Amino acid sequence: MKAAAATAASVAVSVGIVLLLVPLLGGHPDGPGFWMSVLCPLVIAGPASAWQFQQSETIARQRDALALMHVKLESAHAELKDLHADLQVRARTDTLTGGLNRGAFFANLDVESRRNAGPVAILIADADHFKHVNDTFGHLVGDEALRRIGAAISRAIGERCWWGRIGGEEFVACLPGHDRAQALQVAERVRRSVASAILVSDNRPVPLSVSIGVACGHGPFEPVDLFRRADADLYSAKAGGRNRIVIDGREVNSAAA
The missing domain is CATH 3.30.70.270 (Reverse transcriptase/Diguanylate cyclase domain)
Incomplete structure (x- = not known):
């Protein structure tokens, strides 16, 4: 949808430029020139926009995945830190009485x-x-x-x-x-x-x-x-x-x- 909207906007701009500049240059905005102003944006802007938006969405998904992975890693690190501290206490403690071993x-x-x-x-x-x-x-x-x-x-x-x-x-x-x-x-x-x-x-x-x-x-x-x-x-x-x-x-x- 984003690529289609961008392509339509490119066509509109291209046609607008042709309709505005060609008469100023003494020509007539019709015939093959007019259709080229429509076709070129379709051929160029369409695929380029689709690829660009796809890449942006891919990067955004990867960024979100990395952020989620970072959160999970921080959580795992905190759990490991707590586990290490608990193991240190257990290694020094008599489990029956709570005193030192x-x-x-x-x-x-x-x-x-x-x-x-x-x-x-x-x-x-x-x-x-x-x-x-x-x-x-x-x-x-x-x-x-x-x-x-x-x-x-x-x-x-x-x-x-x-x-x-x-x-x-x-x-x-x-x-x-x-x-x-x-x-x-x-x-x-x-x-x-x-x-x-x-x-x-x-x-x-x-x-x-x-x-x-x-x-x-x-x-x-x-x-x-x-x-x-x-x-x-x-x-x-x-x-x-x-x-x-x-x-x-x-x-x-x-x-x-």
Whole structure:
């Protein structure tokens, strides 16, 4: 339609020019000259207009297709970016409790050991009689028990601190800026929170408690040494009767902590 309209306009202009100029030049606008003014635009302008409009529409369609493709690519890029971020979080997170996994925790601890110039503490908490919980109440209840312990640690530590699950029922927290007294206060909050948690299965209460080992240092510190000391105190807490806190090889009076 556009090509036909353009061709008709070309014919009208061509005829108009012939009718206007030929008399001025002393001729007569009739005969072969008149018909040539009609035929030439039809032969030239028709195909040229059709080709031009077809190309314009093709370019417009391609432009729209490219714009749509660009939008889809941007959407795909955003989805990939979100997926990458999610995978990064998942790669560092313990899916059961929401804390850091073992690798992520120790990577953070290594960084902290080099940049920390003040007091720092590590506490290691281990669920008491966890095999008995699993065997008596089932693994689903055991999983819920681990989530309760993780939640207790998360509530007890400060904003600059972090925690993770590094074994089946073993948790660890790093407390930058915490001296001995502050670290023991955190450990006692964790111990009390777990011991007072109410978990019931088939109308039977599930006993929950943790033993905690605490080690304190001053940055820069050696992560392996600090962790080894806290781990040794954890075993002392286990051997001493469980549901207790040990630091530097000595059990802490919970009421004093």
